[in-house]
Amino acid sequence: MLTPLFVSARAIPSRITISSLNPNQNPSNAAKAPNFDQFKENPEAAIKVSTTAPWMKGPLFLPPEELIDTSHHHHNKKSTRKQEKTFKALNRRESGVRGSKAMKKIVRSVEKLDEGSSDYGGEFKSLEEAESTRRRMPWEREVDKFILRRRKKERVSSTADLILEEGLLKRLRLEGSKLRKWVNVRKAGVTEAVVKEIRSIWEGNELAMVRFDVPLSRNMERAQEILELKTGGLVVLSKKEFLVVYRGPLTTSSSSVWVKKGQDDEISSSLYEREGERLLNGLGPRYMDWWMRRPFPVDADLLPQVVDGYKTPSRRCPPNTRAKLSDKELTYLRNIAQALPFHFVLGRNYGLQGLASAIVKLWEKCVIAKIAIKWGALNTNNEEMADELKHLTGGVLILRNKYLIILFRGKNFLSDEVADLVEDRERLLRRYQHFEETKRESDIEISEVVTNGEQLEETSKTGTLLEFQELQRKFGEMKMRNLETEAEKAKLDKELKSQEHKLSILRSKIEKTTTELLKLNSLWKPSEGDDDVEILTNEERECLRRIGLKMNSSLVLGRRGVFDGVMEGLHQHWKHREVAKVITMQKIFSGVVYTAKSLEAESNGVLISIEKLKEGHAILMYRGRNYRRPSSKLMAQNLLTKRKALQRSVVMQRLGSLKFFAYQRERAIEDLKLSLVKLQDSASELC
Secondary structure (H helix, E strand, O other): OOOOOEEOOOOOOOOOOOHHHOOOOOHHHOOOOOOHHHHHHOOOOOEEEOOOOOOOOOOEEEOHHHHOOOOOOOOOHHHHHHHHHHHHHHHOOOOOOOOHHHHHHHHHHHHHHHHHOOOOOOOOOOHHHHHHHOOOOOOOOOOOOOOOOOOOOOOOOOHHHHHOOHHHHHHHHHHHHOOOOOEEEOOOOOOHHHHHHHHHHHOOOOEEEEEEOOOHHHOHHHHHHHHHHHHOOEEEEEEOOEEEEEOOOOOHHHHHHHHHHHHHHHHOOOHHHHHHHHHHOOOOOEOOOOOOOOOOOEEHHHOOOOOOOOOOOOEOOOOOOOOOOOHHHHHHHHHHHHHOOOOEEEOOOOOOHHHHHHHHHHHOOOOEEEEEEOOOOOOOOHHHHHHHHHHHHOOEEEEEOOOEEEEEOOOOEOOHHHHHHHHHHHHHHHHHHHHHHHHHHHHOOEEEEEEOOEEEEEEOOOOOHHHHHHHHHHHHHHHHHHHHHHHHHHHHHHHHHHHHHHHHHHHHHHHHHHHHHHHHHHOOOOOOOOOOOOOOOHHHHHHHHHHHHHOOOOEEEOOOOOOHHHHHHHHHHHOOOOEEEEEEOOOOHHHHHHHHHHHHHHHOOEEEEEEEOOOOEEEEEEOOOOOOOOOOOOOOOOOOOHHHHHHHHHHHHHHHHHHHHHHHHHHHHHHHHHHHHHHHHHHHHHO
16 A cells, blocks of 8 residues: 655645646656656555645545546536636625626616717717717816916015125025024014114124014014114015014115115005005004004004093984994994904003094094004003093994904094084074074063052063973973873882782792601601710710810711711711710701700710811710610611701701792882882872
């Protein structure tokens, strides 16, 4: 019997042919090749093949005639389909994802698209006509679609680019990038101290680096303009919040460049800037250190503190309107003010008459005055600023914070011209009224009245304005008083009915809470005190009191009071020591005494003393000489449980609150009845 031959799965593929088993092809594989003479001598010898599935433990033994396939015949389609199915099942593939069915659907959809192009009457006359009528395929892009790409922002040439030569500018920028010391510009902006410091640096070096803090760091273009304007230098390098300034003197050609640039900036300004400039012209000097976009606001600190003859503008509300703003109007005005430029910049709290007069002048063109508060100004208080401006102008404060103040001129604002016209009109009306009155008096006959033999002359007032005023004064006041009395009486009656209704509700709640408290009290049967109390001498009592005060462990009583759990805790304390310290948070001393008596009666102990401590009152209880711990079944059966004790405490608290509120209602009802009686008495006296 021959030993079986082991064939490696890596050396021989799954389909073994004669050519692959020929040892003459490769001499190195001669040792591994099988011996065919053995197969001739013993054809039934099996070959152990390792071409098995991965989950099988060992190789498979097959007879040699089944192992070697010398003929290359085609397999049946059924066998191949079975192999494919088994292969898919082993690898857990799902059918229909990208199989034959899916591909057939894709082919059909493409064929439908092609068929749609021939539905327009056969052959096309021209290629353009065919392209126009043919349906667009899903993968084809739209050729006629216009795509607008965002353009890069063009770099604006600076003053240094226009004036300095290219080689000099490169050298200055290279040297400026190596600087490590700079001048700090704080919130106050480019002040005189900053300019002096920059010029002191220029004495030893032609370049100076400046670092900007907020708010100018948010607008570095504006910071560059301010720095060049105040120092007279040129900014050659800008990086983040740093600027490098060159001290180079400006020649005649350079000054002409400056002038030309300024002229271009007036020409290239937007409509927003031009309208802002027109609005602010004539109000005062501008604030050149402004950190936001143009126009530059008026510097309110340079306006006069006191203006001779200044008066708060006169106000008169139009008919059928109210001067007070509604919430909707306030929101609308705030939205409008958000888009407006800042008109003024303020840095002081008092002396604002000059600013007030400028605001009144501005209100003739714009209904809103927008004031910014200077950054870095010392001791600024926006609340004081707003109060001062409201008092001087009489306007309405729309918004105020630490950055800005916005004032609305109000619905009843009158400009100087309109106020003068109103005063002239009223003066004319008073003149006409006086003329009519004098004319009427001259036409009335003078009647003679004889009384007691004396002849008196009286001027009749019938039909005159004086008669109407007297009648109005006499009967109008009486009528108004009666109306006011009736309105006050109706108001008191309504309030009295409301208070009585609330009192009735409170009384019904008090009755309901009282019944609930009685039910809980019926479950609690307090023990009566034992007459046979253990007697202690004064020395023993004092000794036990000192022992109890020195104890660290204590039993705390909460809002539940004395219930079964408290008695269990007390007996647990007495298990290890003779004296127990019970601390209660009650503030009324009579309640503390009642609690101490209850503990003494329920525990059969001896009350030593009641002491006042920081955390509350301490009740010291002595267990007695003949103390025996009661059984758990007999311990505190007559007391409430923990849940019932809490419920009783809540009900007692509710009852106390309801009684207090009912007492307040009763007092209010008594006051209302008393005021009604006084009102009726005063009305009867008037009648």
